[in-house]
């Protein structure tokens with residue numbers, strides 16, 4: 001048990017919350033409605049976690065999978081903001097106003113802000129008696145300044161409590177836009193959370209566990225919805241040294257070795273078909289110049305995921321301790337595929353990053369971190385560095401794990417975050433709900449999408465999806481409830497759509513039509529070739545035409561604009 005865990009536990013104990021919860025009167029009946037805990041991680045590939053074939057140690061997620069249900073064909077939108085917009089609203093991201101990222105691009109479907117014609121899951125569940133909590137990354141508003149406006153922050157979009165970041169990335173030791181409710185804080189000046197060593201992943205887990213304890217003390221008769229949005233394992237590769245040490249030497253065999261192992265395990269686990277071919281290899285380990293540094297990038301990435309898994313264990317343990325685990329529906333999913341971006345990997349990056357930091361005075365406890373990425377300084381005033389001259393992990397570094405490890409993360413699929421081939425959009429989805437999922441460990445092959453999470457939450461909560469909210473008309477939900485799959489029932493066949501940065505796709509039944517901007521359409525038979533190795537477009541022109549016109553009708557309906565935006 002790392003020392004920091006004891007410190008965190010001491011902190012929770014010091015709050016006296018355990019004692020409050022234990023002193024609840026025996027008559028306080030828990031709610032009959034299920035609690036819902038929606039956990040999402042950031043920038044991880046299809047096969048990173050253990051129960052999806054990865055070599056990274058994730059025993060807590062694996063246990064949820066063993067006692068729950070795993071989807072083999074669940075999809076996100078290929079990118080942070082649009083995924084969060086679609087997840088929170090049950091609409092396609094363009095309909096929610098987040099067609100791209102957090103800038104106003106001049107079209108209503110690209111305002112970089114959730115609009116008023118959608119509701120968040122929290123807003124939809126509150127009228128059904130739910131308390132609502134969130135910890136972690138928000139990233140669905142372009143308004144991130146401490147002085148506001150804050151109308152699209154979590155507290156104003158249906159969450160009773162919020163601890164986390166408004167913006168989409170940043171240092172794990174000093175995240176920009178860290179907030180408690182509507183107030184900016186720093187890792188040093190938060191009166192409610194004072195760990196010995198601040199690490200954002202731990203902070204997200206600890207505060208989620210704290211909200212569960214507080215809920216049981218404050219409103220045990222009500223159900224709750226909690227959204228836990230980790231920033232692990234988005235760059236920068238930041239993790240506590242003791243966690244990284246567990247993975248020392250574990251990635252020395254190079255990219256192809258781990259891809260081959262994952263490919264084999266995915267088949268053994270039944271998550272992919274025996275006959276599918278492995279996508280192309282990215283990177284040749286023999287030609288890597290800084291092998292120790294390159295392996296270290298993946299060691300830190302693994303440590304980030306391991307630490308997140310421990311946090312999920314903490315949250316599950318708290319649910320169990322409060323006696324509500326059996327009637328809590330837990331979801332785990334990822335917001336987009338492994339990330340090939342080259343953040344901080346250029347060997348000459350420090351020429352700019354270090355010289356730009358003139359003022360090296362340490363930051364005061366109340367001083368907000370003004371910057372998402374370098375040039376920036378640590379809280380003790382040192383310039384943050386990148387490139388192979390520093391080993392990733394500590395707060396003085398800012399490095400992504402790069403394309404070749406992302407290719408490992410996305411095994412066996414093609415492409416990465418940003419693209420809508422399977423490597424960009426495929427995510428694990430684990431559903432855990434002991435009272436309702438009675439055939440534990442099962443795999444579900446139904447294609448599903450983020451938009452289905454809203455429909456599922458509304459369904460299991462006995463809520464009503466609104467047609468109007470605060471005087472605004474609300475667009476009809478796009479997704480379908482996944483609840484039938486908990487009882488082994490099939491979902492009705494429908495088409496699922498993607499658009500991000502001109503990358504386009506539609507999936508209907510076994511067919512997927514997909515295009516990598518600015519290229520043409522490719523057609524794949526997902527039953528026989530989910531790794532997208534054999535383009536059948538020229539063999540089935542009628543299917544191409546049919547799916548293409550479906551996609552075009554959808555694009556028009558949800559407000560997709562041609563890429564690049566004008």
Ligand SMILES: [Ca+2]
Pocket residue numbers: 042043079080234335336
């Ligand atoms: Ca992401």
